[in-house]
Amino acid sequence: xxxxxxxxxxxxxxxxxxxxxxxxxxxxxxxxxxxxxxxxxxxxxxxxxxxxxxxxxxxxxxxxxxxxxxxxxxxxxxxxxxxxxxxxxxxxxxxxxxxxxxxxxxxxxxxxxxxxxxxxxxxxxxxxxxxxxxxxxxxxxxxxxxxxxxxxxxxxxxxxxxxxxxxxxxxxxxxxxxxxxxxxxxxxxxxxxxxxxxxxxxxxxxxxxxxxxxxxxxxxxxxxxxxxxxxxxxxxxxxxxxxx
Amino acid sequence: xxxxxxxxxxxxxxxxxxxxxxxxxxxxxxxxxxxxxxxxxxxxxxxxxxxxxxxxxxxxxxxxxxxxxxxxxxxxxxxxxxxxxxxxxxxxxxxxxxxxxxxxxxxxxxxxxxxxxxxxxxxxxxxxxxxxxxxxxxxxxxxxxxxxxxxxxxxxxxxxxxxxxxxxxxxxxxxxxxxxxxxxxxxxxxxxxxxxxxxxxxxxxxxxxxxxxxxxxxxxxxxxxxxxxxxxxxxxxxxxxxxxxxxxxxxxxxxxxxxxxxxxxxxxxxxxxxxxxxxxxxxxxxxxxxxxxxxxxxxxxxxxxxxxxxxxxxxxxxxxxxxxxxxxxxxxxxxxxxxxxxxxxxxxxxxxxxxxxxxxxxxxxxxxxxxxxxxxxxxxxxxxxxxxxxxxxxxxx
Numbered sequence: 001x002x003x004x005x006x007x008x009x010x011x012x013x014x015x016x017x018x019x020x021x022x023x024x025x026x027x028x029x030x031x032x033x034x035x036x037x038x039x040x041x042x043x044x045x046x047x048x049x050x051x052x053x054x055x056x057x058x059x060x061x062x063x064x065x066x067x068x069x070x071x072x073x074x075x076x077x078x079x080x081x082x083x084x085x086x087x088x089x090x091x092x093x094x095x096x097x098x099x100x101x102x103x104x105x106x107x108x109x110x111x112x113x114x115x116x117x118x119x120x121x122x123x124x125x126x127x128x129x130x131x132x133x134x135x136x137x138x139x140x141x142x143x144x145x146x147x148x149x150x151x152x153x154x155x156x157x158x159x160x161x162x163x164x165x166x167x168x169x170x171x172x173x174x175x176x177x178x179x180x181x182x183x184x185x186x187x188x189x190x191x192x193x194x195x196x197x198x199x200x201x202x203x204x205x206x207x208x209x210x211x212x213x214x215x216x217x218x219x220x221x222x223x224x225x226x227x228x229x230x231x232x233x234x235x236x237x238x239x240x241x242x243x244x
Numbered sequence: 245x246x247x248x249x250x251x252x253x254x255x256x257x258x259x260x261x262x263x264x265x266x267x268x269x270x271x272x273x274x275x276x277x278x279x280x281x282x283x284x285x286x287x288x289x290x291x292x293x294x295x296x297x298x299x300x301x302x303x304x305x306x307x308x309x310x311x312x313x314x315x316x317x318x319x320x321x322x323x324x325x326x327x328x329x330x331x332x333x334x335x336x337x338x339x340x341x342x343x344x345x346x347x348x349x350x351x352x353x354x355x356x357x358x359x360x361x362x363x364x365x366x367x368x369x370x371x372x373x374x375x376x377x378x379x380x381x382x383x384x385x386x387x388x389x390x391x392x393x394x395x396x397x398x399x400x401x402x403x404x405x406x407x408x409x410x411x412x413x414x415x416x417x418x419x420x421x422x423x424x425x426x427x428x429x430x431x432x433x434x435x436x437x438x439x440x441x442x443x444x445x446x447x448x449x450x451x452x453x454x455x456x457x458x459x460x461x462x463x464x465x466x467x468x469x470x471x472x473x474x475x476x477x478x479x480x481x482x483x484x485x486x487x488x489x490x491x492x493x494x495x496x497x498x499x500x501x502x503x504x505x506x507x508x509x510x511x512x513x514x515x516x517x518x519x520x521x522x523x524x525x526x527x528x529x530x531x532x533x534x535x536x537x538x539x540x541x542x543x544x545x546x547x548x549x550x551x552x553x554x555x556x557x558x559x560x561x562x563x564x565x566x567x568x569x570x571x572x573x574x575x576x577x578x579x580x581x582x583x584x585x586x587x588x589x590x591x592x593x594x595x596x597x598x599x600x601x602x603x604x605x606x607x608x609x610x611x612x613x614x615x616x617x618x619x620x621x622x623x624x625x626x627x628x629x630x631x632x633x634x635x636x637x638x639x640x641x
Contacts, residue, residue, distance in 0.1 A: 066634075092561050092562075093561065096561025101560065103638060120562075
């Protein structure tokens with residue numbers, strides 16, 4: 001698996017340099033991120049861990065183009081998205097085309113069936129319905145939930161819902177996937193299954209994956225881990241325990 | 245692109261349909277209120293059309309006979325019949341009263357007519373017209389009377405010999421037609437005690453008991469106990485004459501008021517039912533506001549229940565326009581369901597109303613446009629909330 005991971009380059013992955021985020025102004029200003037440096041290669045899955053209030057969510061929101069950093073540089077999928085300012089005003093399209101999100105809860109759209117939950121993203125990007133659904137079915141097949149393609153999200157088990165949410169994150173073939181506590185509500189076996197899927201899909205789609213987690217069950221599976229403390233990241237080698 | 249609004253509606257259709265039905269009943273009431281107003285106007289038009297007159301000759305300085313009381317002598321008709329341009333003229337009386345049938349009562353407008361002349365019922369749906377001079381009646385079917393029924397008007401009983409339809413007063417009361425002489429008596433004759441008292445008072449007046457003037461007292465008493473008044477004379481104008489051409493000499497030489505059809509419509513629609521129209525207008529405005537508040541509340545509540553989904557949609561790249569369109573379409577969908585339920589219910593319950601409810605297609609189309617507009621406006625609150633949803637809410641932290 002290690003061999004399939006590409007070094008971060010202008011062709012893919014995530015490069016973050018000196019990223020800062022300050023909330024508020026003057027005396028009430030809070031520096032949530034002081035200086036964050038990260039590198040995640042295409043096809044690589046890294047962990048992001050840290051105590052509550054350390055800045056994990058702020059970093060995730062900056063990487064996800066949900067909030068604007070104060071300064072620094074971010075390169076996602078070979079494109080410089082932020083260099084002391086956003087390089088584009090259309091953050092919505094930027095998120096849609098470059099970033100896949102996996103949440104703690106699957107947050108599937110309850111009024112769409114499984115196929116359309118996955119196909120919605122390509123459709124939003126302008127892909128014709130038939131093509132988008134074909135892509136969705138491919139992903140569902142790869143994630144072993146194709147048999148529930150016509151089911152409503154409420155009819156799925158927790159593990160199935162999480163697999164569908166991973167399929168949705170991959171639907172537009174984004175170069176970056178941000179996963180926020182994706183295994184928190186799952187038992188050990190299902191948590192490891194989700195990590196297996198994330199690793200497999202990262203390699204297949206050459207996406208750089210950052211998994212924010214507190215989950216002791218999965219932390220040993222990362223080969224590299226970024227610890228975030230008081231707004232700064234420290235890189236550590238993980239155990240890289242086998243998922244098989 | 246799939247229709248997010250359509251999918252959401254299909255997903256939770258029982259909630260949508262039940263909410264739409266509730267809204268629909270409110271819209272049904274609104275359409276019915278409009279129908280009540282239209283019915284009042286149509287009743288007024290029917291009253292004028294069914295009278296078969298081109299001119300209404302009434303007491304001077306009054307707007308009778310429907311909007312104000314009018315009393316003129318019944319021999320005036322002969323003078324009018326001889327005027328140029330008059331084809332037919334007939335006396336007529338109108339009296340709103342309770343008509344009894346056994347122990348039942350019906351509110352009706354009793355019309356005294358000269359059979360075959362203007363003022364007679366335009367058509368019969370059963371039985372025959374009045375042929376005898378006394379104690380026969382033709383009733384509108386809305387009175388609930390049947391052929392052969394015996395009805396009581398004041399002191400006398402009448403046989404119902406004919407039934408007619410859509411012959412109503414401007415207030416919507418069904419008409420009962422009786423011979424003119426009977427109607428004059430019913431309208432102007434006093435009760436027995438009053439007549440006896442009047443006779444005694446007249447007889448005690450020395451002016452009527454002067455020596456050398458025999459019969460003076462009898463003549464005075466006779467004039468007191470018989471009525472020669474009517475409410476109006478209905479005139480049909482001869483071909484080649486305009487109503488105004490005929491009305492002008494009547495006003496000048498007979499010292500009476502004469503209204504043509506337009507003048508009478510103005511009195512009935514613009515004046516007589518003006519207050520009712522304003523009343524109904526106020527109800528319509530209040531119902532529109534209540535409908536808007538209900539739609540706004542429902543759409544707002546539904547949107548608040550989907551905040552997390554909206555945050556996810558925004559996070560994965562759905563535009564504000566797509567989300568706003570979803571909420572707008574849902575509001576419009578609710579309005580459409582409500583409108584069709586409202587139209588259906590108004591159509592079903594309109595015939596049960598005691599007074600005529602006229603549901604016009606043009607009103608329905610206007611109602612649909614207003615409902616859609618209200619729904620669009622009502623959805624703006626929910627759209628504002630949805631647009632303000634932070635995509636970060638999907639991530640938490």
